[in-house]
Amino acid sequence: MRIVLVTGSDAKAREASEILGTEIERADLELPEIQAATVEDVAREKAREAFRRLERACVVEDSGLGFAAWNGLPGPYVKWFERAAGLEALCRSLDGFPDRRSTASCVLAFRSETQQLTAVGRIEGSIARAPRGSGGFGWDAIFVPEGGDRTFAEMSAAEKNAISHRRKAWEELRRMLRLWQEGR
């Protein structure tokens, strides 16, 4: 089955290709994002709309960064913080809390005419005191995966892709698609 990844982000499409080890077809639709408490709900709603417009099997991605001290927020809203307030401010917004733990999430919502699948990849870590590194994209410079002291942006693409929330989500989606195909 050929799947199209719906994303406006070059970086996300590139990472998906690297992780899957194959070129991936891509569509860039202007999809409205709803406000919802979780990244899953945002992605599922986007996939429904993407399928309605494309009329073929597609995957949409949404990612988020949750702070333990904020009970999972900014979560799906992190990109607005990134753009408006900047990464430095995101780091400082945790300075009043002893707890800097964070969870990075990637949700891949698959939709075809007969099937709807939601694969989630998560990785635990913490928020740096200040942004560090020049690799990656988005909030990579402030997220330090558990078990090390470097941010995603201080790693090579291969290092990041070996452990990332996005890698885990794609692996999970592949597993789900395989099970579905076998079951048909």
Next chain:
Amino acid sequence: MRIVLVTGSDAKAREASEILGTEIERADLELPEIQAATVEDVAREKAREAFRRLERACVVEDSGLGFAAWNGLPGPYVKWFERAAGLEALCRSLDGFPDRRSTASCVLAFRSETQQLTAVGRIEGSIARAPRGSGGFGWDAIFVPEGGDRTFAEMSAAEKNAISHRRKAWEELRRMLRLWQEGR
């Protein structure tokens, strides 16, 4: 012209009645909220959808609380922070910044078959070190309007309604509706 206010919030409907000095008709629709950078965009999109469903002139309200240190965020997303992280955490998230200035906004988006109006009311203030007071609703306990040292939640309903962002927005909408009616 009879207008219906579309809101799921008893508190917002009550304040609107108090401010306008008249009973206000109310509809409670489950409207999806889009993600957008500003409260205005969120409200306009909701009004479009409300009019489509109700097929009569209607007003939807959206309010937000922006922090200067975060360049206007959490803004339209403040309610998610309120619910997930709580008011205490919102206060503490500014502890790493010298600047606690904040702007409270209320947007009223009016939509009829032939007209679309957006009235905005804003009030400047700051974010308290910790929540205070038991009046009001939402984030009233952390917002201290400029020129005083009490939060909205430490004021009587009449005191709050005399100066609030919601009062300003309703006055602006009334003015706009009057001009439009006169011009027809």
